[in-house]
Amino acid sequence: MSDLLKKFLSGDRLALSRMITLVENQSDQLPAIMSEIHQHLGKAYYVGVTGPPGAGKSTLVNRLIAQGRALGKKVGVIAIDPSSPFSGGALLGDRIRMQDHASDEGVFIRSLGSRGAHGGVSRATRDVVRLMDAFGMDWVLIETVGVGQTELDIMEIAHTTVVVLTPESGDTIQTMKAGLLEVADVFVVNKADREGADKILHELKAMLEMSHAEGWEVPVLKTQAFQNVGVKELAETLEAHRRYLNVSTKLQEKLLALREAELEEVLQESFRQWLKGEIPRRPEAEALRQQVLSGAISAYEGASRLFPLLQGPPAKR
Amino acid sequence: MSDLLKKFLSGDRLALSRMITLVENQSDQLPAIMSEIHQHLGKAYYVGVTGPPGAGKSTLVNRLIAQGRALGKKVGVIAIDPSSPFSGGALLGDRIRMQDHASDEGVFIRSLGSRGAHGGVSRATRDVVRLMDAFGMDWVLIETVGVGQTELDIMEIAHTTVVVLTPESGDTIQTMKAGLLEVADVFVVNKADREGADKILHELKAMLEMSHAEGWEVPVLKTQAFQNVGVKELAETLEAHRRYLNVSTKLQEKLLALREAELEEVLQESFRQWLKGEIPRRPEAEALRQQVLSGAISAYEGASRLFPLLQGPPAKR
Numbered sequence: 001m002s003d004l005l006k007k008f009l010s011g012d013r014l015a016l017s018r019m020i021t022l023v024e025n026q027s028d029q030l031p032a033i034m035s036e037i038h039q040h041l042g043k044a045y046y047v048g049v050t051g052p053p054g055a056g057k058s059t060l061v062n063r064l065i066a067q068g069r070a071l072g073k074k075v076g077v078i079a080i081d082p083s084s085p086f087s088g089g090a091l092l093g094d095r096i097r098m099q100d101h102a103s104d105e106g107v108f109i110r111s112l113g114s115r116g117a118h119g120g121v122s123r124a125t126r127d128v129v130r131l132m133d134a135f136g137m138d139w140v141l142i143e144t145v146g147v148g149q150t151e152l153d154i155m156e157i158a159h160t161t162v163v164v165l166t167p168e169s170g171d172t173i174q175t176m177k178a179g180l181l182e183v184a185d186v187f188v189v190n191k192a193d194r195e196g197a198d199k200i201l202h203e204l205k206a207m208l209e210m211s212h213a214e215g216w217e218v219p220v221l222k223t224q225a226f227q228n229v230g231v232k233e234l235a236e237t238l239e240a241h242r243r244y245l246n247v248s249t250k251l252q253e254k255l256l257a258l259r260e261a262e263l264e265e266v267l268q269e270s271f272r273q274w275l276k277g278e279i280p281r282r283p284e285a286e287a288l289r290q291q292v293l294s295g296a297i298s299a300y301e302g303a304s305r306l307f308p309l310l311q312g313p314p315a316k317r
Numbered sequence: 318m319s320d321l322l323k324k325f326l327s328g329d330r331l332a333l334s335r336m337i338t339l340v341e342n343q344s345d346q347l348p349a350i351m352s353e354i355h356q357h358l359g360k361a362y363y364v365g366v367t368g369p370p371g372a373g374k375s376t377l378v379n380r381l382i383a384q385g386r387a388l389g390k391k392v393g394v395i396a397i398d399p400s401s402p403f404s405g406g407a408l409l410g411d412r413i414r415m416q417d418h419a420s421d422e423g424v425f426i427r428s429l430g431s432r433g434a435h436g437g438v439s440r441a442t443r444d445v446v447r448l449m450d451a452f453g454m455d456w457v458l459i460e461t462v463g464v465g466q467t468e469l470d471i472m473e474i475a476h477t478t479v480v481v482l483t484p485e486s487g488d489t490i491q492t493m494k495a496g497l498l499e500v501a502d503v504f505v506v507n508k509a510d511r512e513g514a515d516k517i518l519h520e521l522k523a524m525l526e527m528s529h530a531e532g533w534e535v536p537v538l539k540t541q542a543f544q545n546v547g548v549k550e551l552a553e554t555l556e557a558h559r560r561y562l563n564v565s566t567k568l569q570e571k572l573l574a575l576r577e578a579e580l581e582e583v584l585q586e587s588f589r590q591w592l593k594g595e596i597p598r599r600p601e602a603e604a605l606r607q608q609v610l611s612g613a614i615s616a617y618e619g620a621s622r623l624f625p626l627l628q629g630p631p632a633k634r
Binding site for chain 1: 347348349351352355369370485572573576577579580581582583584585586587588589591592606609610612614615616617618619620621623624628
């Protein structure tokens with residue numbers, strides 16, 4: 001076991017921080033790290049918080065941290081920020097807003113960039129969630145900015161997904177179009193003191209009734225995160241969903257699908273890395289690659305001729 | 318050459334429609350189809366239209382169709398709709414709104430679902446864009462609903478990307494966070510008669526000045542798509558960007574990166590398909606897969622032990 005891992009397991013926050021950086025940079029040590037912490041997983045409760053930009057997700061997460069701390073929970077937070085085109089790094093906004101908890105040893109907050117390799121964000125997020133779990137956090141809150149397929153993919157690891165909307169979020173059709181209805185275990189109408197809150201609340205309820213979901217009945221809560229209104233009720237609802245998951249088979253099914261997808265993903269990544277070395281070693285394969293790059297043939301044609309070339313015994317290293 | 322392809326090349330709209338369905342369903346015939354149409358590519362101009370939900374993108378696309386038709390252009394439109402949880406298919410909203418052009422032979426509109434296999438949407442979109450190009454469309458407009466990594470990936474095929482915002486789109490920080498600044502070749506502030514239009518216009522311009530992009534100076538236009546105001550100017554701006562691309566090296570660089578990524582993607586897909594048959598044929602590999610599924614070992618550990626097993630000569634078929 002590496003020194004870093006020993007420090008991590010003894011509760012060293014700096015070691016956690018370093019290991020997250022290794023995940024972000026897709027370090028070569030990643031497979032070893034994730035395999036070693038694997039046995040320490042399964043204690044934390046993973047909560048996703050998503051919704052359109054400007055819904056007040058960061059404020060709500062901030063309030064949930066305080067709520068968790070009041071209950072004696074250790075809370076990890078992962079905020080997924082698209083990188084800024086200016087800095088090349090994550091914007092500091094959410095981190096700054098969350099600095100209320102900066103000096104609390106029971107809270108660990110980290111921003112992750114959302115751009116980069118395809119599928120890279122959801123994989124990195126999952127691994128960081130697990131690092132926080134193995135580190136001993138009781139709650140891991142995952143905040144994703146914006147809506148889209150990537151955000152929905154990220155939410156696959158969450159036990160409970162909270163979708164935050166506001167009276168300004170537009171009509172419920174837009175919510176459906178964004179695929180949010182399917183991922184929501186709990187809906188929150190934030191900024192509920194604004195005009196239109198009851199309208200969106202009723203629309204969401206009507207939409208949920210139409211969807212005839214079985215088992216868990218998705219609740220629609222009203223909050224005013226800024227004024228700390230409705231946050232306690234949200235925390236109670238999260239606990240209720242957690243209890244529901246413990247008695248239903250849903251979580252088990254979700255885990256099975258997630259593990260299958262992850263195995264495939266990591267194998268694909270191994271293949272991708274292997275390819276980079278393998279194509280240049282095989283002149284026939286490299287020639288096909290060049291034909292694709294020049295536009296002479298389609299990627300499909302290139303791949304269908306290239307793939308069989310790779311299936312022989314690999315070239316000597 | 319298949320009958321379907323012959324009909325397609327002779328301008329049969331039903332054949333185009335069927336071929337798009339083959340792309341959507343990731344048919345086995347896809348590699349052959351895309352390879353055969355490859356030689357007919359390169360005539361159309363691909364324009365992406367993206368932005369947050371509710372910005373009026375569909376209305377703007379609708380106006381651009383009319384603008385293109387007035388110029389004698391044949392126009393293909395691909396609207397990417399997240400699938401509805403009710404129907405399992407795409408919502409009909411955008412198609413309905415676009416039915417102004419339903420009887421025009423010079424217009425072909427198709428909605429694609431945005432959910433499904435990872436990376437599946439952007440690949441399918443690219444292929445449908447190419448089908449429309451090979452079919453003889455002069456403009457191919459690609460409308461993506463929402464913002465997120467997937468939407469940004471989809472835009473990689475566009476020659477010109479139009480980002481549509483409204484005075485209600487929230488502050489420019491949100492725009493930056495969503496990664497829209499980097500993909501925009503043209504900004505449009507739609508619903509420009511509403512309060513705050515000039516504010517967002519100036520903020521965008523200030524932001525663009527700060528970003529010091531070289532070459533093309535990203536314009537910020539005002540439109541009122543519903544009232545058909547500013548659409549002609551937008552069409553002229555699109556043509557100006559197209560002319561810019563013809564004299565710069567930017568398009569060539571973009572194509573090279575796109576082709577490299579596509580080759581890798583198709584090879585990965587071949588590997589994924591191959592895996593499905595290969596793992597069950599190798600008892601040692603299958604045992605590792607089961608250990609991952611049960612949670613006994615991490616996906617990383619499973620993959621790192623499984624991948625080398627696959628590298629020997631493939632099992633006899």
